[in-house]
Amino acid sequence: xxxxxxxxxxxxxxxxxxxxxxxxxxxxxxxxxxxxxxxxxxxxxxxxxxxxxxxxxxxxxxxxxxxxxxxxxxxxxxxxxxxxxxxxxxxxxxxxxxxxxxxxxxxxxxxxxxxxxxxxxxxxxxxxxxxxxxxxxxxxxxxxxxxxxxxxxxxxxxxxxxxxxxxxxxxxxxxxxxxxxxxxxxxxxxxxxxxxxxxxxxxxxxxxxxxxxxxxxxxxxxxxxxxxxxxxxxxxxxxxxxxxxxxxxxxxxxxxxxxxxxxxxxxxxxxxxxxxxxxxxxxxxxxxxxxxxxxxxxxxxxxxxxxxxxxxxxxxxxxxxxxxxxxxxxxxxxxxxxxxxxxxxxxxxxxxxxxxxxxxxxxxxxxxxxxxxxxxxxxxxxxxxxxxxxxxxxxxxxxxxxxxxxxxxxxxxxxxxxxxxxxxxxxxxxxxxxxxxxxxxxxxxxxxxxxxxxxxxxxxxxxxxxxxxxxxxxxxxxxxxxxxxxxxxxxxxxxxxxxxxxxxxxxxxxxxxxxxxxxxxxxxxxxxxxxxxxxxxxxxxxxxxxxxxxxxxxxxxxxxxxxxxxxxxxxxxx
Ligand code: PEP
Ligand code: MG
Numbered sequence: 001x002x003x004x005x006x007x008x009x010x011x012x013x014x015x016x017x018x019x020x021x022x023x024x025x026x027x028x029x030x031x032x033x034x035x036x037x038x039x040x041x042x043x044x045x046x047x048x049x050x051x052x053x054x055x056x057x058x059x060x061x062x063x064x065x066x067x068x069x070x071x072x073x074x075x076x077x078x079x080x081x082x083x084x085x086x087x088x089x090x091x092x093x094x095x096x097x098x099x100x101x102x103x104x105x106x107x108x109x110x111x112x113x114x115x116x117x118x119x120x121x122x123x124x125x126x127x128x129x130x131x132x133x134x135x136x137x138x139x140x141x142x143x144x145x146x147x148x149x150x151x152x153x154x155x156x157x158x159x160x161x162x163x164x165x166x167x168x169x170x171x172x173x174x175x176x177x178x179x180x181x182x183x184x185x186x187x188x189x190x191x192x193x194x195x196x197x198x199x200x201x202x203x204x205x206x207x208x209x210x211x212x213x214x215x216x217x218x219x220x221x222x223x224x225x226x227x228x229x230x231x232x233x234x235x236x237x238x239x240x241x242x243x244x245x246x247x248x249x250x251x252x253x254x255x256x257x258x259x260x261x262x263x264x265x266x267x268x269x270x271x272x273x274x275x276x277x278x279x280x281x282x283x284x285x286x287x288x289x290x291x292x293x294x295x296x297x298x299x300x301x302x303x304x305x306x307x308x309x310x311x312x313x314x315x316x317x318x319x320x321x322x323x324x325x326x327x328x329x330x331x332x333x334x335x336x337x338x339x340x341x342x343x344x345x346x347x348x349x350x351x352x353x354x355x356x357x358x359x360x361x362x363x364x365x366x367x368x369x370x371x372x373x374x375x376x377x378x379x380x381x382x383x384x385x386x387x388x389x390x391x392x393x394x395x396x397x398x399x400x401x402x403x404x405x406x407x408x409x410x411x412x413x414x415x416x417x418x419x420x421x422x423x424x425x426x427x428x429x430x431x432x433x434x435x436x437x438x439x440x441x442x443x444x445x446x447x448x449x450x451x452x453x454x455x456x457x458x459x460x461x462x463x464x465x466x467x468x469x470x471x472x473x474x475x476x477x478x479x480x481x482x483x484x485x486x487x488x489x490x491x492x493x494x495x496x497x498x499x500x501x502x503x504x505x506x507x508x509x510x511x512x513x514x515x516x517x518x519x520x521x522x523x524x525x526x527x528x529x530x531x532x533x534x535x536x537x538x539x540x541x542x543x544x545x546x547x548x549x550x551x552x553x554x555x556x557x558x559x560x561x562x563x564x565x566x567x568x569x570x571x572x573x574x
Contacts, residue, residue, distance in 0.1 A: 002232045005209045007181065008472065009226035010192035012529070013201030014244040015158055015178035016237065019217040019230075022161040029102035029139060037095045044090060044101040047141035051134065052081050058154065076127075077134050086112060086131070102142040109135035117306040153177065158219045160210055164191040174198065179221045181228050183210050186475065188455040188466045188505050189340070196527035197281050203228055205469040254532040258289035262535050264517065268543040272534050273329070273525040275503055279317060282324050284528035289535075292329035294451060294525020295390070295503035296321060298374070299337050306345050308370065314377035322385025329386045331451065331503070331525070333430065334374055334403075336360040336392040340467055355456075355465065360393035365402055375410045382422035390451060394429040394436055400446055430503070432456035437485040440492035450493050451525065454504025458482055476559040477506040483515060483554050483562070490520045501525060510537055511566050515553055518546030540573065 034040045059074035093104040109131055116128035153173055159180040179201030186205055195202035201223035213230055220229040220240045262272040273294030274285040301309050322330050337343050338359020351357035364371035378389055391403045411421050431437050432453030459466040464474035493500035501523030506512045508526025553562045
């Protein structure tokens with residue numbers, strides 16, 4: 001019998017494929033003393049042989065299905081399992097320290113991984129992931145567990161996991177992964193955001209229900225409705241095959257908006273920009289005809305590695321993005337680490353409430369060297385396009401002034417050194433803390449723009465952790481209290497002749513766009529896949545009409561009332 005699970009529709013799309021369950025991260029092996037190191041060495045050799053046999057099997061299947069190029073990676077894995085630096089050193093360590101094989105292997109591999117990750121060469125850094133992968137495989141053999149790795153996928157798959165970290169999501173093989181389902185997470189958790197930028201169907205926050213799904217179960221993932229059907233009937237399969245085709249047709253219609261301007265029915269031009277996490281996202285941004293980049297989350301440059309990216313490395317990334325966007329505005333946000341985004345090599349003390357702790361600009365103002373390196377890279381890159389620098393998590397004017405003072409110092413130093421910095425560089429802030437929204441008129445005087453970060457603004461206004469699905473009902477972007485804050489911010493910006501944008505998830509929400517337009521928002525920054533539907537929607541709306549309707553919505557009592565009102569208006573206009 002089929003089973004229906006529901007969760008949060010995190011990234012739209014319909015997928016039909018078999019499930020693949022991704023097990024939680026392997027644990028760190030415990031150290032044990034062994035009496036017979038020679039026998040332990042033999043255990044290691046046998047486990048390595050067994051791992052090689054597995055990899056060889058995967059290589060064969062990949063070769064058959066996808067050809068030699070895709071199978072190469074597994075040849076590299078086989079080669080690594082013969083690498084004396086890894087295997088002989090581990091054998092030596094078992095003997096010299098009299099410890100168990102899994103512990104010795106883990107120790108040796110960790111130091112190799114660390115060394116590779118700190119290299120400047122990207123290919124070598126990628127090898128760190130390979131060493132990790134094969135080490136995990138051998139350790140699973142030693143511990144008698146089945147190893148599950150994303151790289152093993154060789155057929156269309158829907159991934160099922162308790163949770164996916166941003167780096168798990170970044171590593172997904174898009175050739176095979178058609179979508180994913182996670183037990184925890186919300187629309188604004190980073191794996192959800194990543195799924196939207198990869199245009200991958202995803203349902204998150206199903207709760208423990210999804211834990212019953214097994215590898216091989218047939219799955220219909222209707223991520224547009226937030227539904228997961230496990231082992232569907234033939235009739236359901238037929239129905240969803242049709243729906244999937246209809247959905248694909250709709251996407252084709254949207255494509256006709258790629259080269260059109262973002263303009264309302266009454267001729268008001270707005271900017272429909274895109275959020276990115278790195279240069280890999282650019283392709284989608286360009287393919288969807290975005291008017292610019294409204295948020296580059298630079299923290300992803302710092303994550304999944306063991307040391308800080310150098311000024312040079314950052315400069316080349318920022319320059320690349322600016323050049324690719326070819327004169328369109330690129331808003332680059334300075335490091336926003338903390339909250340749910342950790343940086344292990346920064347070794348920050350554990351905090352009771354990381355979302356209320358030393359994150360983003362607070363951390364950068366404390367660790368000035370880190371901040372200055374990023375600012376220098378940005379200032380240097382400013383000559384290669386239309387750059388706007390944005391500071392995250394500004395709560396009070398003092399933080400903005402301090403950040404601008406440091407920026408001005410770095411600019412002066414660069415200019416003294418003879419390095420040019422753009423004269424048209426804009427400096428703005430995210431408005432994502434209620435204090436900043438309420439005092440937006442004060443802040444507006446000292447910035448070029450605001451970008452409203454509703455993901456955080458809503459969590460702080462509602463006092464509801466954006467990662468906690470038991471309070472996800474309080475993520476209410478259409479609630480009049482949120483609309484009032486948004487209105488304050490837009491009005492403050494416009495009164496001071498500055499532009500107001502939004503880069504939180506609300507900016508791409510089709511039931512919020514008409515209200516935001518009516519409130520006078522100029523720039524909407526969203527995942528690349530939302531740009532075309534937003535452009536099509538905006539082309540049907542009159543800004544003047546929605547200015548009046550937004551006023552009415554703001555006077556309502558509940559989010560539901562606002563939603564019903566907006567949907568009814570949209571239906572009557574259709
Ligand atoms: C936000 O808070 O709305 C935002 C865009 O930033 P992030 O999701 O990266 O915290
Ligand atoms: Mg934020």
